[in-house]
Amino acid sequence: xxxxxxxxxTDRELLVTLLGRGGxxxxxxxxxxxxxxxxxxLNRIAxxxxxxxxxxxxxxxAKATQIKAAFEIRKRINK
Numbered sequence: 001x002x003x004x005x006x007x008x009x010t011d012r013e014l015l016v017t018l019l020g021r022g023g024x025x026x027x028x029x030x031x032x033x034x035x036x037x038x039x040x041x042l043n044r045i046a047x048x049x050x051x052x053x054x055x056x057x058x059x060x061x062a063k064a065t066q067i068k069a070a071f072e073i074r075k076r077i078n079k
Contacts, residue, residue: 011042018070023058031058046071 001009001017009017015032022028034056039045045053045067053064 012036014042015045018067019063026058028058031056034058046074 001013006014012029012032015035016028019028019031022031035045035053038056039048050061050064050068053059053067054061059067
């Protein structure tokens with residue numbers, strides 16, 4: 001992000017940056033790929049309820065609320 005800027009990162013790379021670390025014994029990249037595999041894109045991730053986000057291995061309530069908060073910030077900025 002520092003070198004390329006946020007605009008030049010893939011959805012996966014942005015999720016990796018947001019999540020910070022993966023679940024036990026797994027890379028955060030794997031967790032980000034699971035999110036994109038299940039929801040297909042950032043808009044669907046943003047719309048997903050916390051309960052659905054926590055169904056993804058590596059996403060607990062803390063990470064799910066972090067994801068929801070990030071998308072809520074975007075929503076408020078866009079108003």
